[in-house]
Amino acid sequence: MEGNIWISGVIYGLSMGSIFFLLAVGLSLCFGLMRIISLDQLLYYSLGAYIAYTVETAIHQPWLSVLSGALAAGIASLVVERWVFYRIYARELTFTMITSFGILIGGVGAIKYVWGLIPRPASIPVDIQVSILGTPVPVYRLIIVAIAAGVYVAIQIVLNRTVIGKAIRAAVEDVDQVEGLGVDVYRLFTLTFVGAGMLSGLAGALHAPLVMVDPQMGLEVVPFVFMVVIIGGLGSIKGTLVSAFLVGQVVSLGSLIYAPLAQMAPFVAMLMVLLVKPTGLYGSPLLRR
Amino acid sequence: MSNTCDPAMRDLEANVPSLKRTLAERMLGTLKWWVGILVPFGVLGLAGWILPLPFVMEVLIFSIYTMACNFLLGRLGFISFGQPAYLAAGAYGTAFYLYYFGTDPYMGIVAGVLAGFVVSALAGAVFVRLRSDYFALVNLALTVIVFYMLQKVLAPITHGDNGLWFLDRMRNTPVLDITNPRQLALLIWLVAVALWAFYKYIDGTIFGACCLATKTNEDKVKFLGYNDFAIRWTGFVLANTTAALAGSLYGIYFGFVSPEMASAARAADPVVVTILGGTGTLYGPLVGALAYVGMKDLVSRLVGNWEFFVGLLLVTVMLAGEKGIWGTLQPIAQRWVGRWVSESRE
Numbered sequence: 001m002e003g004n005i006w007i008s009g010v011i012y013g014l015s016m017g018s019i020f021f022l023l024a025v026g027l028s029l030c031f032g033l034m035r036i037i038s039l040d041q042l043l044y045y046s047l048g049a050y051i052a053y054t055v056e057t058a059i060h061q062p063w064l065s066v067l068s069g070a071l072a073a074g075i076a077s078l079v080v081e082r083w084v085f086y087r088i089y090a091r092e093l094t095f096t097m098i099t100s101f102g103i104l105i106g107g108v109g110a111i112k113y114v115w116g117l118i119p120r121p122a123s124i125p126v127d128i129q130v131s132i133l134g135t136p137v138p139v140y141r142l143i144i145v146a147i148a149a150g151v152y153v154a155i156q157i158v159l160n161r162t163v164i165g166k167a168i169r170a171a172v173e174d175v176d177q178v179e180g181l182g183v184d185v186y187r188l189f190t191l192t193f194v195g196a197g198m199l200s201g202l203a204g205a206l207h208a209p210l211v212m213v214d215p216q217m218g219l220e221v222v223p224f225v226f227m228v229v230i231i232g233g234l235g236s237i238k239g240t241l242v243s244a245f246l247v248g249q250v251v252s253l254g255s256l257i258y259a260p261l262a263q264m265a266p267f268v269a270m271l272m273v274l275l276v277k278p279t280g281l282y283g284s285p286l287l288r289r
Numbered sequence: 290m291s292n293t294c295d296p297a298m299r300d301l302e303a304n305v306p307s308l309k310r311t312l313a314e315r316m317l318g319t320l321k322w323w324v325g326i327l328v329p330f331g332v333l334g335l336a337g338w339i340l341p342l343p344f345v346m347e348v349l350i351f352s353i354y355t356m357a358c359n360f361l362l363g364r365l366g367f368i369s370f371g372q373p374a375y376l377a378a379g380a381y382g383t384a385f386y387l388y389y390f391g392t393d394p395y396m397g398i399v400a401g402v403l404a405g406f407v408v409s410a411l412a413g414a415v416f417v418r419l420r421s422d423y424f425a426l427v428n429l430a431l432t433v434i435v436f437y438m439l440q441k442v443l444a445p446i447t448h449g450d451n452g453l454w455f456l457d458r459m460r461n462t463p464v465l466d467i468t469n470p471r472q473l474a475l476l477i478w479l480v481a482v483a484l485w486a487f488y489k490y491i492d493g494t495i496f497g498a499c500c501l502a503t504k505t506n507e508d509k510v511k512f513l514g515y516n517d518f519a520i521r522w523t524g525f526v527l528a529n530t531t532a533a534l535a536g537s538l539y540g541i542y543f544g545f546v547s548p549e550m551a552s553a554a555r556a557a558d559p560v561v562v563t564i565l566g567g568t569g570t571l572y573g574p575l576v577g578a579l580a581y582v583g584m585k586d587l588v589s590r591l592v593g594n595w596e597f598f599v600g601l602l603l604v605t606v607m608l609a610g611e612k613g614i615w616g617t618l619q620p621i622a623q624r625w626v627g628r629w630v631s632e633s634r635e
Contacts, residue, residue, distance in 0.1 A: 084604060094368045097425075098564055099607040101557055106600020113594050219554050223433055230426055264437040267430040274427055275415065 007135040009256050010249065015141035015210070017248025018148030022203035023221065024228040024240045025155065026196025032172045032235030033192050034089055036096035040080060041200040042218035042225065043107035044073035048201025049208040049217060050115055053122045062125030066205040073201020074194050081193045089189060104218065112215045119214035144206050151199065152241055159237070168192060172235065224251075227270045232280055239282025330482050333575070346474050346542055348575075348582045349481045354535035355566065355574035356484055357528040358559035363569025364497065365524045366504030367417075370556045371428020372532050374435040377551035378408040379533025380540040381439065384453045385446070387540075392460040394467040398537045405533015406526065413525040417518065432553050439548040447548070456544025467541060477538055484531060489571060491527075500524050532559075561603055567613025576615040 023045055030038045052069030056062060080103060088096055126143060129136040159165040168188055171178040179185045204217075211217065228247050232239030247266045254265040273280065336345055354376060361367040382404025383397040391397070416427055439447050447453065459468055466472045491497045499520045502510045510517045540546045558581075566577020581599065588595040606613055 084608070087608060094425075095607065097368075098560065099604055101561070102600045102603030102607060104600070105561075105596045106598075106604065109594040109597025109600055113597060216554065223429055223553050226426055226429065230423070259441070264434055264442075267433045271427060271430050271434075274419070274423060 004135040005256060006253075007133060008137060009252050011132075011137050011141055013249040013252030014245065015144045015248070016251055017245035018144045019203050019207045020221075020224060020228045020247055021148050021241055021244035022151060022199050022206070023225045024232070024244055025151070025237060026199045027225060027229050028232065028235055028237065028240045029192055030196050031229070033168055033175075034085075034189050035093060036085065036089065037093055037100065038085075038193070038196070039097060039100040039222065040077075040103040040107065041196060042222055043104045044077050044197040044200040045204035045207075045221070046108070046111055046215065046218040047076055048073040048204030049122070049213050050111060050204075051201075052205035052208050053120055053213045054115075056122060062123070066125070066202070069205030069208075070198045070202040073204065074198035077197025077200075078190070078194050080197075081190055085189075085193060086186070089186075108215055108218060115213075115215070117215060119212035122208040122213050124209040140209065147202075147206065151202075152237070155237060164188070164191065224266065227266050230280055231270055231273050233282040234280065236280070236282040239280060243281060330478065330485070330575075333478070333579075342470055342474055344582065344586060346470075346477055348578050349474075349477045350535055350538050350542065351562065351582055352574045352578035353477075353481050353484055353538065354532055355559050355562045355578050356488060357531035357535065358563045359566070359568065359570075359574045360488060360491075360524065360528040360531070362560065362563050363573075364492075364500040364504065365521060365528075367521075367525065368425045368560060369428045370425045370560065371430075371432045372529075372559045373551045373553070373556055374412075374428065374432040375405050375409055375529040375532040376536035376539070377435055377439060377546075377548070379405040379536030380546045380550050381447065381453075381536075382533070383537040383540040384455060384546040387455040387458055388453045389446075392458055393462065394459045394541055395462060397459075397541065398534070401537025401540065402530060402534050405536065406530045409526045409529030409533070410522075413522050413529070417521040417525050429553060429556055432551055432556055436548055436551040436553060439551060450548060452545055452547030452549075454545050459541070459544070473542065477542070480534070480538065484534075485571070485575075492571075496520070496523070561599070563613075565603060565606060565613055567616030567619070570613065570615045570619065572619075573613055573615045576618075577613065580614055 023041060026041050027038060030036055030041075048069035050069075051072040052065045055065035055068045059065070084099060084103060085096070088099060124138075124140050126138075126140045128139045130139055130142075131137070157165075159169055167178060167183050168191075171183075171185055171188055175185055178188075224247060228240060228244045231246065232241070232243035247269075250266050250269060333345060333349065354372070357375075358369065358372055361369055379401040381401075383401035385404075386400035387394065387397045412428075412431055416424060416431075419427060440449055461468055465476050467476060491500075499510065499515055502513075502515075503517050503520050507517050510520070536550065539550070562577040562581045563573065564577075565580055566573030566575070580602075584598060584602070585595045588598050609617070
């Protein structure tokens with residue numbers, strides 16, 4: 001019995017970590033490449049969840065609805081990028097942070113206007129359970145972990161094997177140099193931003209069945225996502241992966257030990273990491289401002 | 290003396306008249322600043338008789354809360370997403386005193402300010418080493434930790450989500466009776482005016498100049514022989530003690546505190562209001578608080594979702610050059626005042 005709780009705790013932590021990873025990797029990429037802090041990723045997360053929920057209730061196609069959630073988030077991020085971020089890439093970090101916070105708040109207001117204030121339950125696409133070492137584990141959570149792992153591999157392949165990915169990596173090191181080579185860096189920026197928005201939307205659409213869909217859901221995960229990015233080191237994909245699963249486990253296993261710990265422990269961990277190593281676990285000292 | 294071969298010397302001499310002029314301007318400024326206080330706060334004080342009293346109190350307390358953030362952001366260059374932690378420290382300091390120990394609300398306010406001072410002095414010693422965005426995030430972490438401390442860990446004394454009610458425990462006080470809403474509003478008004486004058490005074494002192502200098506170039510400040518850690522720490526403690534005072538006034542005003550005060554969802558409010566009003570400007574907090582509370586009140590009554598409009602306004606303000614509402618209005622107002630002064634002279 002005791003062991004069962006721990007196994008399901010670990011699985012729960014893994015799926016939370018996957019969601020955190022999908023959300024944080026966009027933020028981290030945006031920071032690494034464009035030097036912006038894009039809080040509005042959390043808006044695409046809620047939007048993805050809401051679109052997935054709406055499509056699901058309309059046509060009862062779970063995976064199609066997840067896909068449409070991610071696509072809608074991508075379109076929304078494209079619009080925001082064109083209208084707002086395109087004008088402010090050159091500004092300092094805190095400026096983009098506050099502007100994107102304005103977008104986040106405005107978007108939450110718009111969501112409240114369209115879908116109302118009441119939290120909605122979204123249905124789970126796969127509600128089978130498999131037994132791992134005698135513990136029933138929902139398959140859906142395992143699928144989320146698999147998707148996150150797939151996304152990680154895909155990002156690594158794109159960044160390491162394609163021309164665009166190599167240009168992005170080079171631009172993380174030195175934007176001016178890459179621009180000097182004749183690469184249209186603003187196209188790279190748009191591409192990265194929309195990619196990040198789609199990943200956030202995917203995270204929202206996948207997370208929707210596990211939590212209730214409600215307008216505040218984006219604001220609720222802000223602290224956790226930030227924490228993941230900070231612990232991992234801004235701009236590092238690998239660091240984001242490690243810290244996302246770390247935070248997922250701390251939240252999940254912490255709550256098994258002592259319930260209030262679930263929300264607090266990750267912040268204590270972040271405080272420790274920041275005070276000891278201000279660049280995060282994998283943050284390169286080059287990226288320090 | 291006038292060895293004009295040295296370009297640095299020549300620069301210095303060229304600058305001396307402008308130094309004199311700024312001194313004259315500053316003297317003129319000290320003459321004008323009484324007017325500066327009296328007009329906006331007088332208008333708001335008068336509005337207390339017309340507008341609903343809770344609204345005016347809310348605006349005044351919020352503007353105190355924002356003044357702290359304005360000082361951090363505009364003078365020290367610290368962006369903090371952790372102001373609710375200090376707000377809650379003040380509120381709970383007051384609440385603990387009034388719920389468990391005494392009945393004198395003034396002592397309660399003192400207790401709240403002391404609690405805020407202790408918390409910010411301890412946190413500041415660790416935090417002020419970090420810069421901009423990291424600073425914002427460790428403060429956010431502190432807010433979340435304070436929230437769960439109040440809600441869960443310290444639940445036996447804080448009564449968790451039920452909060453502490455102490456409205457009927459407050460004793461009547463002789464001069465300004467806090468238990469009377471109108472006199473409480475007067476007290477809050479006086480505190481706001483005093484703080485405004487205090488921050489105005491700080492701006493003119495060497496300490497104020499040092500704060501601005503650490504924001505612009507910390508290495509130069511060190512080079513000039515100032516202890517930049519001490520400057521930032523003092524500024525941080527000053528600002529967050531002010532935030533605690535705002536929290537303490539909130540506590541007295543509601544007669545009730547709950548962990549909701551330290552909620553991370555409200556963490557960006559003071560920063561948003563500071564920027565809405567105009568960062569670093571003196572009237573910014575007042576204008577921002579008025580716009581924010583007013584909009585929240587009015588829009589939520591008319592349309593229902595104020596977030597959308599606040600977000601829209603924030604993005605617009607940022608894209609329009611982050612000068613904020615007051616930063617945009619100030620040149621216009623100055624031109625008006627200038628015209629009015631010159632006309633009345635003729």
